[in-house]
Amino acid sequence: MKRIYVDEKWCLGCHLCEYYCAFANSGKDDMAKALKNVKINPRIQIEEKDGISFAVSCRHCEEPLCVKGCITGALSVVDGVIQIDSDKCVGCYTCVLSCPYGAIMPSESDDGVVQKCELCLKNSHGKPACVEGCPNRAIIYEEKE
Amino acid sequence: MSKYVIIGNSTGAIGCVEGIRSVDKSGEITLIASEPHHTYSRPLISYLLCGKTDEQRMKYRSDSFYKDNKVRKMLGKTVVSVDNNAKKVLLADGKEVPYEKLMIATGSVPFVPPMDGLDKVKKRFSFMTLDDAHKLEKAITPQSKVLIVGAGLIGLKCAEGINDKVKSITVVDLADRILPSILDYEGSAVVRRHIESKGVKFYLSDSVKTFEKNKAALVSGAEIDFDILVLAVGVRPCVTLISDIGGKVNRGIVTDDKCRTSLKDIYAAGDCTESHDVSSNTNKVMALLPNAYMQGETAGINMAGGNAHYDNAIPMNAIGFFGLHIITAGTYEGESYTSTADGNYKKLFYKSNRLKGYIMIGDIKRAGIYTSLIKKRTPLCSIDFELIKEKPQLMAFSRKARKEFLAK
Ligand SMILES: Cc1cc2nc3c(=O)[nH]c(=O)nc-3n(C[C@H](O)[C@H](O)[C@H](O)COP(=O)(O)OP(=O)(O)OC[C@H]3O[C@@H](n4cnc5c(N)ncnc54)[C@H](O)[C@@H]3O)c2cc1C
Numbered sequence: 001m002k003r004i005y006v007d008e009k010w011c012l013g014c015h016l017c018e019y020y021c022a023f024a025n026s027g028k029d030d031m032a033k034a035l036k037n038v039k040i041n042p043r044i045q046i047e048e049k050d051g052i053s054f055a056v057s058c059r060h061c062e063e064p065l066c067v068k069g070c071i072t073g074a075l076s077v078v079d080g081v082i083q084i085d086s087d088k089c090v091g092c093y094t095c096v097l098s099c100p101y102g103a104i105m106p107s108e109s110d111d112g113v114v115q116k117c118e119l120c121l122k123n124s125h126g127k128p129a130c131v132e133g134c135p136n137r138a139i140i141y142e143e144k145e
Numbered sequence: 146m147s148k149y150v151i152i153g154n155s156t157g158a159i160g161c162v163e164g165i166r167s168v169d170k171s172g173e174i175t176l177i178a179s180e181p182h183h184t185y186s187r188p189l190i191s192y193l194l195c196g197k198t199d200e201q202r203m204k205y206r207s208d209s210f211y212k213d214n215k216v217r218k219m220l221g222k223t224v225v226s227v228d229n230n231a232k233k234v235l236l237a238d239g240k241e242v243p244y245e246k247l248m249i250a251t252g253s254v255p256f257v258p259p260m261d262g263l264d265k266v267k268k269r270f271s272f273m274t275l276d277d278a279h280k281l282e283k284a285i286t287p288q289s290k291v292l293i294v295g296a297g298l299i300g301l302k303c304a305e306g307i308n309d310k311v312k313s314i315t316v317v318d319l320a321d322r323i324l325p326s327i328l329d330y331e332g333s334a335v336v337r338r339h340i341e342s343k344g345v346k347f348y349l350s351d352s353v354k355t356f357e358k359n360k361a362a363l364v365s366g367a368e369i370d371f372d373i374l375v376l377a378v379g380v381r382p383c384v385t386l387i388s389d390i391g392g393k394v395n396r397g398i399v400t401d402d403k404c405r406t407s408l409k410d411i412y413a414a415g416d417c418t419e420s421h422d423v424s425s426n427t428n429k430v431m432a433l434l435p436n437a438y439m440q441g442e443t444a445g446i447n448m449a450g451g452n453a454h455y456d457n458a459i460p461m462n463a464i465g466f467f468g469l470h471i472i473t474a475g476t477y478e479g480e481s482y483t484s485t486a487d488g489n490y491k492k493l494f495y496k497s498n499r500l501k502g503y504i505m506i507g508d509i510k511r512a513g514i515y516t517s518l519i520k521k522r523t524p525l526c527s528i529d530f531e532l533i534k535e536k537p538q539l540m541a542f543s544r545k546a547r548k549e550f551l552a553k
């Protein structure tokens with residue numbers, strides 16, 4: 001399956017991936033309108049310290065502990081992609097407790113359902129916006145063995 | 146003859162179906178359960194009462210689950226005994242169902258200790274099943290004064306579920322703090338203040354001495370008027386199908402890391418079992434949904450001839466009350482580190498170069514990074530422990546470990 005891979009060697013710490021992610025998932029078609037004066041809560045997030053930086057998003061694990069532990073069945077595996085049904089999710093955060101990478105998180109919505117990277121397959125972008133937006137190819141989307 | 150027979154229709158049972166089907170696409174599966182409903186998420190019964198879900202959305206798997214997985218279901222049927230010599234189970238209606246491999250995922254039932262005058266209370270409820278939730282919902286009115294005995298997860302989830310629909314809720318518990326199984330004293334006080342701010346009243350280190358029809362006299366001398374009583378004192382694993390035929394049982398059914406019982410071709414999963422907690426290195430009942438799933442799936446794979454082990458179980462819990470979120474995991478032993486920054490509460494427990502357990506209240510972001518340290522027994526000297534104490538982050542790992550996480 002095609003997955004997102006991050007190489008910290010190339011990461012500039014520019015945070016553009018975060019903005020592209022927030023835009024792709026905003027449901028709006030104008031980037032300025034979508035992001036201006038908004039505190040973004042992207043599904044890919046940069047960690048940085050002492051000149052090191054890298055992006056973290058869902059690994060679409062082969063052993064997805066989030067899916068197995070989900071108390072409602074809101075998380076599922078669809079053709080290898082770990083998807084969330086926000087209609088079923090109740091925001092219990094058992095998946096936050098389970099994910100070893102810290103890659104699933106509460107969303108901004110009032111009911112506190114979780115959000116995670118779904119490879120932009122469900123939004124209008126159709127393919128990972130973070131990958132396209134990364135100016136230095138520190139995030140790639142490809143098939144490995 | 147059915148190749149696989151599964152008793153139960155909740156998390157452990159569903160995990161077992163999915164485990165079997167990951168190996169064997171066609172072997173006949175028969176699933177038998179007392180509850181008549183489509184598989185549903187038990188923890189959601191409180192969300193149902195406060196309107197945050199409905200019966201359709203609380204289904205644990207889709208409407209076509211049994212069909213898609215070729216499961217013959219026998220719902221509303223109770224198994225009364227297992228004959229492990231003849232390899233068949235006997236139902237209450239007299240029917241017999243033969244098996245090659247058997248799964249016991251019978252869960253637990255409420256435990257009601259003897260209490261003086263309890264039989265005088267007419268409106269008395271437990272809070273474990275969808276039917277319990279419906280009965281309670283029918284009984285409550287905006288005038289109801291509800292008494293809940295038990296300040297554990299189930300009692301307090303019940304309180305949250307009905308708080309907006311009743312006049313008052315009083316909770317009594319023998320323990321000196323609420324949620325004693327998952328919280329330390331300070332953490333418990335934080336959550337208690339929050340729940341109290343929603344109007345729920347607590348009597349702790351106290352218990353009911355005698356019940357009258359609408360009154361409870363507590364040991365402390367306090368008297369509580371009520372018209373609805375919810376008993377959430379504790380649960381008891383359903384082990385009799387195994388203990389009756391000489392299978393090994395302590396508090397729960399004893400299982401190994403392949404989720405086998407001590408009896409040939411019989412497996413068990415979920416709240417009815419006891420398994421190994423790697424954080425404390427002891428065997429215990431870990432009555433939690435993720436654990437039930439993992440055990441069920443592991444058993445299913447093994448029942449179908451695969452080879453799976455579940456050898457990194459720990460107690461772990463994510464739960465929220467009135468918008469305040471709590472995540473806890475592992476065992477609270479060894480040295481501790483506490484942080485109360487920004488109104489949140491966090492405590493980490495560590496010993497012998499390992500993270501043993503943690504409590505997070507309020508800010509629960511990325512908690513799973515801590516959970517993983519406990520489960521994998523990661524040596525703390527191999528990471529930047531000072532950094533990860535501040536907040537869960539992958540930056541605290543070595544560059545090599547990060548490459549493993551993110552680039553592979
Ligand atoms: C109110 C509430 C809130 C909860 N919240 C959480 C939470 O937030 N997070 C969490 O991790 N866990 C939570 N739990 C615990 C969680 O629900 C259980 O861990 C989980 O349901 C265990 O699944 P199980 O398959 O072992 O058993 P159960 O869910 O108990 O199911 C047992 C099944 O076996 C059937 N059965 C039993 N005996 C027989 C028999 N003799 N013949 C036929 N059928 C039989 C029953 O009908 C039932 O279908 C909560 C529980 C409750 C009650």
Ligand code: SF4
Pocket residue numbers: 057058059060061063064065066067082098099100101102103104116
């Ligand atoms: S959310 Fe976490 S556990 Fe789930 S698939 Fe993604 S990385 Fe894996």
Ligand code: SF4
Pocket residue numbers: 069070071072073074075084088089090091092093094095096113114
């Ligand atoms: S927060 Fe939502 S997706 Fe995560 S475990 Fe709970 S119900 Fe499932």
